Amino acid sequence: MSFDLAVWFEPERVSASDAAGKYERLCDSDLAGAGVVASEAVSAFHQALIMEFPELSSAGDDCQQVSVSVSPWTAGLDVSAAHVLMPLSWSRASETAPEVVALAGRHGLVCFDPQAEVLHLPPALRGTDGLSLQPCVGLKVEDPDLDVIERAVRRLSAENWFLILERRLGRYLQVAQGPNAGLSANGFAVEHRDGSPDRHYRCVLSEKDQVATVFADFASGEAAWSVDARWDKVSM
Secondary structure, three states: OOEEEEEEOOOOOOOHHHHHHHHHHHHOOOHHHHOOOOOHHHHHHHHHHHHHOOOOOOOOHHHHHHHHHHOOEOOOOEEOOOEEEEEEOHHHHHHHHHHHHHHHHHOOOEEEEOOOOEEEOOHHHOOOOOOEEEEOOOOOEEOOOHHHHHHHHHOOOOOOOEEEEEOOOOEEEEEEEHHHHOOOOOOEEEEEEEOOHHHEEEEEEOOHHHHHHHHHHHHHOOOOOOOOOOOEEOOO
16 A cells, blocks of 8 residues: 555646546546646656656666665556656655655646645645645645645544644644643644734634634634634733
């Protein structure tokens, strides 16, 4: 089993759910159905990728063993003029996947992570508010869609226990679940900081639905929270 990533060109922003459908078609070698088009940026990305992360060799057993020791891939890459599908070793994913995402962004390409159903957008397709999402487990997402944020909240668990949604200028919303937050297993400590230490507040929620609503409010720029909760000032 591998940690998979896919890269292709999009002329304009698409949703993570649309990207998931395109990814499934690419996995079935249905490029026409996926609606991806050939781009010089894809070829340039692929060349830069294999310069940094060599592909597995098929030139004999000795070469194969040497390549495995330096290559992060579990199999050959699936490449066309319009896309690149990459099977990463799970043991190398945490170090390699962020570099693949960054490389795709530098070439103006999207990078889809099917494990988390997240689409990483290049800078040209991102919004201007500087919103970013950092889960405890997984890759940081710049300018995430609302459905990506909600899925990240739904994935909170004892192992994947915190989530941070941040804007520029020191504004952020974060949640921590369970004993790591000093709460029972099903408790959620939510903190909101609005730019300065004296505008830092905390509340405790008991349901993921409540947490998801607060995160959606923050992402949408809502000034008032729609969840009825007691927000206490955090002492510094």
